[in-house]
Amino acid sequence: MVQAWYMDQSEEDQKTPHRAQPEQRVPAQQLRELGVCSWKLNPDNYETDPELAKIRKERSYSWMDIITIHKDTLPNYEEKLKIFYEEHLHLDDEIRYILDGSGYFDVRDKEDKWIRISMEKGDMITLPAGIYHRFTLDENDYVKAMRLFVGKPIWTPYNRPADKHEAREKYVQFLAQTA
Known part of the structure; x- marks a missing residue:
């Protein structure tokens, strides 16, 4: 399973663990x-993989593609990494399955503190619609990931603040129910 920890407050290299x-x-x-x-x-x-097929069927993940994030394969690599690392939310769940390499997803906890989630080969994660998050590669500078969606993909990130979106409001209600 994934490993996760609270992040330090350093603004230095986003690719380091920041424990x-x-x-x-x-x-x-x-x-x-x-x-x-x-x-x-x-x-x-x-x-x-029957386990992946089962998850996709149960959760209606009908669309899929594979992306490789590396300076030699991703056009506008540096610009894309900056965009991925800007705090944002989506109106749909974000589902990623790491096929090779590694990276980090950062999410906010209920008190708005950053949690870093380490993702490596074999890890699959779903981030709910409305959660503030960001992504970066780690120091290996490479990840190959499957992106999954319910229906056709919607790629739109909404940078923070985006509290007025219905997905964010629903997510905040979900957090209140789990408190």
Whole structure:
């Protein structure tokens, strides 16, 4: 399963772990209370993996593509990394499955503190619609990920502040119910 921890306040290189001192790990249950779900799958057979097929069917993830984020494969690499790292939300769930490489998703907790989620080969995650988050590569500078959607993909990020969007309002209500 994914590893997660509270971040320090440093503004230095976004690709470093940024672990708060003393270290404060975040258990999977706390992530679930934020609406973040994760799985550990076998990416070496993702095309025929029955566990992935089951998750996709249960959650209606009907659309999929694969993206490789590396300076040699992604046009406008530096610009894209800056955009991915801007705090934003989406109106739909964000689903990512790491087929190779590694990176970080950062999400806000109920007190608006950053939690860093380390993603590596085999990790799959869903971030609920309306959660503030961002993504960056780690120091390996490479990730190959499957992107999944319910229906056709909608790529629009809404940078913070975006509290008036219905998805954000629903997410805040969800947080209040889990308190």
